[in-house]
Amino acid sequence: MAREAVWQVARRRPAAAAGALVVAFYVAVALGAPWVARHDPTRTDWSQIRKAPSLAHPFGTDDLGRDGFARVVWGARISMQAGVFSILLAIAIGVPVGLAAGFYRGGFDQVIMRLTDAWLAFPFLILAIGLVTILGPSLTNATIAIGLGATPTYIRLTRGLVLATGAEDYVQSARALGAGDLRLMGRHILPNIVSAIVVQATVAIPTAIIAEAVLSFLGLGVQPPAPSWGTMLNTAQQFLEQAPWMAYWPGLAIFVLALSFNLAGDGLRDILDPRDS
Amino acid sequence: MIEFLVRRAVISGVTLLVISVVVFVGVRMIPGDPARVLAGTDADAAGLEEIREKYGLNAPLPLQYARWLALAVRGDLGESIRTRQPVRQTVAAKLPITIELACLSLLVATTIAIPAGVVAAVRRNTVWDLLASGVSLCGVSVPNFWLGIMLILLVSVRLGWLPASGFVPLGDDPLGNIKRMVMPALVLGAGLAAVLMRQTRNAMIEVLSADYVRTARAKGLAQPAVVVRHALRNGLIPVVTILGLQMGALMSGAVVTEQIFVIPGFGRLIVEAVFTRDYPVVQGVVLITASAYVLINLLVDVSYTVLNPRIRIRGTADGA
Numbered sequence: 001m002a003r004e005a006v007w008q009v010a011r012r013r014p015a016a017a018a019g020a021l022v023v024a025f026y027v028a029v030a031l032g033a034p035w036v037a038r039h040d041p042t043r044t045d046w047s048q049i050r051k052a053p054s055l056a057h058p059f060g061t062d063d064l065g066r067d068g069f070a071r072v073v074w075g076a077r078i079s080m081q082a083g084v085f086s087i088l089l090a091i092a093i094g095v096p097v098g099l100a101a102g103f104y105r106g107g108f109d110q111v112i113m114r115l116t117d118a119w120l121a122f123p124f125l126i127l128a129i130g131l132v133t134i135l136g137p138s139l140t141n142a143t144i145a146i147g148l149g150a151t152p153t154y155i156r157l158t159r160g161l162v163l164a165t166g167a168e169d170y171v172q173s174a175r176a177l178g179a180g181d182l183r184l185m186g187r188h189i190l191p192n193i194v195s196a197i198v199v200q201a202t203v204a205i206p207t208a209i210i211a212e213a214v215l216s217f218l219g220l221g222v223q224p225p226a227p228s229w230g231t232m233l234n235t236a237q238q239f240l241e242q243a244p245w246m247a248y249w250p251g252l253a254i255f256v257l258a259l260s261f262n263l264a265g266d267g268l269r270d271i272l273d274p275r276d277s
Numbered sequence: 278m279i280e281f282l283v284r285r286a287v288i289s290g291v292t293l294l295v296i297s298v299v300v301f302v303g304v305r306m307i308p309g310d311p312a313r314v315l316a317g318t319d320a321d322a323a324g325l326e327e328i329r330e331k332y333g334l335n336a337p338l339p340l341q342y343a344r345w346l347a348l349a350v351r352g353d354l355g356e357s358i359r360t361r362q363p364v365r366q367t368v369a370a371k372l373p374i375t376i377e378l379a380c381l382s383l384l385v386a387t388t389i390a391i392p393a394g395v396v397a398a399v400r401r402n403t404v405w406d407l408l409a410s411g412v413s414l415c416g417v418s419v420p421n422f423w424l425g426i427m428l429i430l431l432v433s434v435r436l437g438w439l440p441a442s443g444f445v446p447l448g449d450d451p452l453g454n455i456k457r458m459v460m461p462a463l464v465l466g467a468g469l470a471a472v473l474m475r476q477t478r479n480a481m482i483e484v485l486s487a488d489y490v491r492t493a494r495a496k497g498l499a500q501p502a503v504v505v506r507h508a509l510r511n512g513l514i515p516v517v518t519i520l521g522l523q524m525g526a527l528m529s530g531a532v533v534t535e536q537i538f539v540i541p542g543f544g545r546l547i548v549e550a551v552f553t554r555d556y557p558v559v560q561g562v563v564l565i566t567a568s569a570y571v572l573i574n575l576l577v578d579v580s581y582t583v584l585n586p587r588i589r590i591r592g593t594a595d596g597a
Contacts, residue, residue, distance in 0.1 A: 117288070118295035121567040125529030126547065130563050133551050134306050210420045214533055217422055218548055233423060237537065240430050240441075247430060251423030259418035 009267050016267025022260035030076040039067035041074040041227040050243040060245040063235060064225075071227035072249045078228045079257065082143045082212035082221075083205045089147030090204070094154025095197060099185050101155065102162025109159070116152040124149045125214060132220045139212075139228075142221035146211045150204055157200055161193040168192075195272035202265030206258035213254050229254050282579060289575045296567045297349065301342050304560045354561035359553050364561035367546065375531050375542035377447060378465060381458055382527065383520075385466030386473055391516075393470075394477025398485060399504060409474060416471025421530055425464040425537040432460060442539035461538045465530045469523055476519045477512065484512040514581065521577030525570050 010017035029036055039057075045065035053060040059068030101112040122130070131145035165171060166189060174188050215221035216230025224231055229250035236246035312328045313320070320328070329335050333344060348354075354364035397409035433441035439460060445453040484490060485508050493507045532544035539545075543562065550558035 114288070114291050114295055117292040117571075118299060118567075121292060121296055121525075121570045122299075122563065123525035123528040123566055123570065125532050126563055126566050129532070129547060129551055130300075130303055130559065133556075133559055134303060134308075136308075206418060213420055214422060217533070218536060220551070233426060237426055240426070240434050244430055244434070247423075247426050251420065251426065254420050254423065255415075255418055258420070259415060262414055262418050 005271050009270050013267050013270065015263050016270070019260040019263025019265075020267065022256065023264050026076055026080065026257050026260070029073055030080045033074050033077055037067070037070035037073040039070040041066065041070040042225045043067075050239060050246075052243075053245055059249045060243065062232070062246050063239055063243070066225075066227075068246065068249055071232055072229070072253050074227045075229045075232065075250060075253065076257075078139060078222055078226065079209050079212060079254070082139060082146065083209035086143045086147035086208045086212070087150060087201050087204045089144065090150035090154050091197065091201065093147075094151045095158050098155040098158025099162055099190065102159035103166060103181065103185055103189070112155065112159075116155050119152040122149075124211065128211065128215055129218075129220060132215065137215075137220045137223060139222045139226070142212055142215045145215070146208050149211070150208065153200070153204070154197070157197065158193065161196055162189055165189050165192050199265065199269045199272055202261060202268050206261035206265075209261075210254060210258055278582060281582060285575060285578055289571050292571050293568055296571070297346055297564065298342070300560055300564045300567070301345060303563075304556055305338070307556060349564065354564070355557040357550075357555055357558050359550075359555045359558075364557050367558060368543070368561060368565060371541065371543045371546045374444065374540060375535070375544060378458065378461055378531055378534065378540065378542060379527055381462035382465035382469060382530075385462050386469035389466070390470040390473035391477050391513075394474045395481055395504065395509060397474070397478045398481030399500075401482060406478075409478070413471040413474045416467050416474075419467070421464050421468050422533045422537055424467060425460070425534060428460050428464060429537070442537075444540045457538070457540075461534045461540060464537075465527065465534045468530060469527060472523060472526075473516060473519065476516050480512040480515045481508060484508045487511075518577055518581060521574045524573050528566050528570070 043066060045061070048057070048061045048065035050063055051057055051061045051065075053068075057067050057069065059072055061068055062071070097112060101109040119127075127149050128142070128145040131148060132141055135141040135144065162185075171184060171188050174184055179188070212221055213228070213230035213233070216228040217234045219231075219234065222228035222231055232250040233247060236243070236250070239246055312325045312332070312334055316324055316328050333341060336344070352365050354368075356363050357367055360367065393409045393412075397406040400406055429441045432438050440457055443457055445457060447454040485504075487508075490503060490508050493503045498507075528544070531542065532547060534540070535542045535544040536548060543566075547559060547562045549555075550562065
């Protein structure tokens with residue numbers, strides 16, 4: 001993508017540019033967590049239990065005297081990790097399967113489609129809960145569960161794109177020139193559908209981030225004492241009257257991140273997939 | 278049209294069958310010996326063998342599956358390990374609560390989303406449109422459990438207007454029931470409203486530029502009549518389809534919402550079942566939700582076909 005195009009979109013869609021900046025900020029915070037947060041996110045301090053926000057603890061402290069700010073900052077790592085890796089998993093499985101289904105059609109395609117139909121019939125969270133029951137609750141397993149939940153969307157998307165692209169003249173001519181299946185798929189079809197897959201990922205990542213928070217909130221994802229926004233909100237709910245600040249920041253962090261991703265995704269769609277806009 | 282309906286029904290049947298296999302295999306993949314779970318911790322080897330024999334756990338897997346499916350089709354989903362009650366009975370007790378919550382949320386969502394979507398489409402590219410789109414984007418981005426917590430904080434803790442949690446059956450105390458259902462319905466309806474608003478706006482924009490709308494305008498019909506009688510009726514067709522597809526999201530949302538507001542419904546049941554390792558209940562709930570989703574979408578597709586004359590006559594507009 002050309003630099004001018006990025007600038008054009010940034011000027012035409014300031015909201016998308018702002019979204020992208022905020023996402024970049026979150027990435028920086030997640031990577032630089034040890035330097036951004038002065039306190040250890042898991043260190044308890046019995047003299048500092050449920051203290052309201054102050055200079056020493058800008059986001060207050062929780063029921064075990066841990067620094068709220070440090071936990072929110074470190075939570076960014078967990079959230080980004082779960083959001084990005086789960087969608088990468090979905091792409092890693094979904095794109096090749098969808099590519100093969102759309103390319104070979106026929107019986108194989110039918111089987112894959114019926115399987116995705118069935119897979120999609122499980123409500124996302126119910127499926128994730130089922131998978132976590134089988135695998136056991138942890139960040140890795142929650143990530144796998146979210147990734148597997150998002151996989152059928154990629155299978156369908158890729159298959160649809162392949163069906164449309166496979167009929168194009170340049171693919172047909174490459175075939176006529178004797179290109180093999182793998183070469184057709186890898187060199188001629190895939191590069192032309194990659195942008196649509198990337199755009200879908202920007203929509204899917206915020207959903208995955210929220211899904212991780214939900215699973216952790218229910219106690220099925222990240223286990224204490226690791227600082228996850230979902231687990232923090234779970235604890236916060238028990239102290240709404242005494243320490244409402246415990247509930248403000250983790251939720252706000254998820255909301256702003258998801259909103260920014262969605263805004264940035266809209267802009268990215270404009271750059272990568274101009275047919276849609 | 279008949280051909281389309283039959284094909285659609287067959288596909289749904291196959292999907293249901295695949296779902297049942299997935300659920301069956303999934304439960305067998307849970308680490309641990311089911312006989313051990315059924316027997317409890319103090320069973321000896323002979324006791325375990327007796328249970329394996331009794332529940333047919335020694336039979337080959339395909340046979341076990343066939344037996345399980347035959348029972349499931351008749352509504353027998355086994356019994357809860359924790360309460361020893363039939364799963365069907367447990368589910369039947371919880372389901373009405375979640376259905377009430379879902380219906381109220383749908384009411385909230387459509388009351389907000391359809392007028393907002395129509396206004397955004399009619400006043401396209403104005404402040405109203407921008408406002409509606411902005412609110413909708415926020416609705417998609419906000420985690421609904423946080424929205425719930427914030428509502429409790431504001432409405433219950435600060436203002437003391439509504440009870441924060443708990444449940445009263447509708448039949449016992451209708452007013453008390455509604456009081457406790459307002460916030461959960463708002464929380465669950467908000468996300469749905471965001472999605473529906475976008476769809477309504479897009480559908481209306483398309484319909485408003487159609488020839489028959491121009492004709493209606495040329496006839497001299499007033500704007501409200503054109504919008505409501507001509508455009509909205511046709512514009513809502515795709516929205517209804519989206520509504521069917523959103524049932525899954527509604528179900529997922531119900532799990533979280535019931536957890537926050539301590540509503541003893543279907544969603545809370547599954548979370549409790551997971552934590553108490555009550556596998557028959559988990560299996561039953563997952564099977565029922567997935568089947569319901571398939572059947573609801575089949576119904577939506579069928580009604581869509583019957584309602585829309587273009588599809589009714591041509592037969593395969595949607596292709597499936």
